[in-house]
Amino acid sequence: MSVPDDSHLAALWDSVADQWLDPPGRLRPSKQYVAIPLFRSLWGDIAGKRVLDAGCGGGWLTRVAMEDGADVDAVDFSPTLITRARQLDGGTQARYHVANLCDLSRFRDAHFDLVISHCCLQDVSNYRLALQEIARVVRTEGCMILSVVHPWTWQFDAHWGPPAPGEPFLGYIEDPQYLIERFSGRNMFHRPLSAYCAAVTSAGFSLLGLYEPRPGDDLEPVLGGEPQWERWRRVPDFLYIHAIRR
Ligand SMILES: C[S@@+](CC[C@H](N)C(=O)[O-])C[C@H]1O[C@@H](n2cnc3c(N)ncnc32)[C@H](O)[C@@H]1O
Secondary structure: OOOOOOHHHHHHHHHHHHHHOOOOOOOOHHHHHHHHHHHHHHHOOOOOOEEEEEOOOOOHHHHHHHHOOOEEEEEEOOHHHHHHHHHHOOOOOOEEEEOOOOOOOOOOOOOEEEEEEEOOHHHOOOHHHHHHHHHHHEEEEEEEEEEEEOOOHHHHOOOOOOOOOOOOOOOOOOOOOEEEEEEOOEEEEEOOHHHHHHHHHHOOEEEEEEEOOOOOHHHHHHHOOOOOHHHHHHOOOEEEEEEEEO
């Protein structure tokens, strides 16, 4: 498969880069209280491990992995987000690269012990090719932990039923890959859960687990006052896939 020309998608991400970033000095609660604990519980001791952050955006997850002692390369196809990631980095030794996940040729086969990725694959036009490239650069028995916008629960925000004139029908079992949303120019592709799992396993991984994390009761004192608390408690925004390279 040839590498897609995603320059228009990268340009869209450049144009919304600063809207995407977390407020200065404060990660969004879904990252702080849900994503970070789950990533850490799945990756365990990563001190000294070679880690790839795939679709790093502003690099927040790269910085968490660096804090845990990993040796991190981070890739994103948006030059503006990579610039922001470098600016926000705070002097770690992480390496940031502008590259398409469908072409990781700068890395040799089996280079990484672990690939991490948060909220990215639903935005990748050729996610199967990206997963094949990721599989190539992970060593045998290395792992991948990735989250995607949950392919079912995002639809709580979408409209079911007959589409408005000119709008696509938003269903779950539809063409497994189509444009579902434009958010400030951002594209996102809907793929059913079965399509993600099939792409992960065909790329050469075995599934270790699927997770739909939400904040626990213990976080009510911290987050209970937030307007979205009830939703966060009941609806997982992200689906996590944990897999091992075979
Ligand atoms: C929703 S953002 C998430 C960014 C970051 N992981 C985070 O959690 O904040 C999706 C990211 O994927 C990147 N991206 C989308 N398609 C890509 C591709 N084919 N290759 C590399 N990066 C891509 C975008 O530039 C964007 O930074």
